[in-house]
Amino acid sequence: MKPLALLSVSDKAGLLELARELSTVYNYQLISSGGTAKALKAAELDVTKVSDYTGAPEILGGRVKTLHPRIHGGILARLELPEHQQDLEDNAIQPIRIVVVNLYPFEATIAKSDVTLADAIENIDIGGPTLIRASAKNYQHVAxxxxxxxxxxxxxxxxxxxxATTLEFRQKLAIAAFQHTQAYDLAIANYLNQQTISAPIPSTVADAEPSEPLTSNLSSSYTLLCNNPKPLRYGENPHQPATWYQVGATPKGWSAAQLLQGKELSYNNLLDLESARRIIAEFADDLPCAVxxxxxxxxxxxxAPTIAEAYQKAFDADSTSAFGGIVALNRAIDEETAKLLTKTFLECVVAPACVPSVxxxxxxxxxxxxxxxxDLKHGSAETVKTIAGGMLVQRADDEAVNPEKWQIVTQKQPTPAQLKELAFTWKVCRHVKSNAITITKNFTTLGIGAGQMNRVGSTKIAIEQAGENTQGACLASDGFFPFDDTVRTAAAAGIVAIAQPGGSLRDADSIKAADELGLVMVFTGVRHFLH
Structure with a gap:
């Protein structure tokens, strides 16, 4: 009696070659269902339909095909146990030694713009995962x-x-099988979670703590399924091993980026590239922008009006720090920009396109x-950080910047030009490590104070970096001013307008100082701490 191999696949790549080898070289009897059986018969391979083998027809429009004791008994039997051997004999069941199954393309289905919930549900495979899990469980006997x-x-x-196959090889196949079904189930759970919970998370106002926990659209359990590992030379430092994993089965984000030239990306490259992408995403639909x-x-x-001008302005803002930096552009790299990019040492450049001639x-x-x-605009919907014994998950800080919702708290009103500049500096400030201060003029950063333990320290760093250019510039702060010292320091340097969240118990002191010094100040109502 020939050994049995069960084949039931959605993705038929390589199927005929595999089936022909199993049938003609290794003398396996092929069992198959649905479209897989049709494909094998069309290739003139000897195949037994599952319904003929089980004596039970496919029902419910194909929803039930392989869920039968003759199939799963043949897969799950422990051949070393006499009682299992007896059950097989009593029920005319033959052991199945090879199972070849891949699943309905659920992720490809839900990626379609016009997909409906009904379409998605019909592409949830039931028999396939059951076959895979049963076979993986019994890897002692099944590949x-x-x-x-x-x-x-x-x-x-x-x-x-x-x-034959070795036990070690079958175990590796089993591990891959369980990882595959885990990824499949996670994709389904995430999709259904998005369908049932659609309310956005409300934003906090300034630094005030909400009296009740914010309603979250995160599920009651959170799983990050990572695959396609790419070992990196090292992590943040040479003594730290590191690996880059792709999240989900479909490449997206940096996994989908095309490396046109240069060495493989490093751990630090990827961190900086993501920081640059988050900033450029703020201006994806704006005029040419360089980060x-x-x-x-x-x-x-x-x-600036052109991407070359934007890059030159960004470079001139801090040419010393730009050495060895990461550049993100929201326009295709053209010849003029390419020539500028080669004038100094840079680690990486990313853009949505690249003119072939460059x-x-x-x-x-x-x-x-x-x-x-x-797609430089869209990133992860959540941010994840690990801590001892767990991880922290939050919605990404993608709150849209809307100056129409800002509160002008000073006697002096901003001009339309100042309001646009404040929006620009505010967008940049939210991507600077807290405590964060940004100073800009003519839609160009002049000074950036990042990661200081007090806000006045960040302000002084930004002012010192900007120098005399602070005259007539705008300033943004990612958090409120607990005292009026930042306002007075900014005014003494020539700053004319300030954007800050507001929400301090001493807001009145900062507003009073701004009025005394003739500054414009707006409260955005949104805090943007970045740790």
């Missing part, structure tokens, strides 16, 4: 293939062991990593 990418190694294993990041903080951000220009800097990421 389970859950991806076409495994076929070549599997055939090589059969060839190396006279048509330069160093150690997760912006050192230059600028808007390859020769950028190629002169062979170590410069040049990436194309068509």
């Amino acid at each position: 389970v293939l859950s991806s076409p990418s495994q076929y070549a190694d599997f055939l090589a294993e059969l060839q190396a062991h006279d048509g 330069i990041v160093k150690h997760n903080n912006p050192c230059g951000v600028a808007i 390859a020769a220009i950028l190629g002169k800097k062979q170590n410069l990593r040049v990436l194309v990421l068509s």
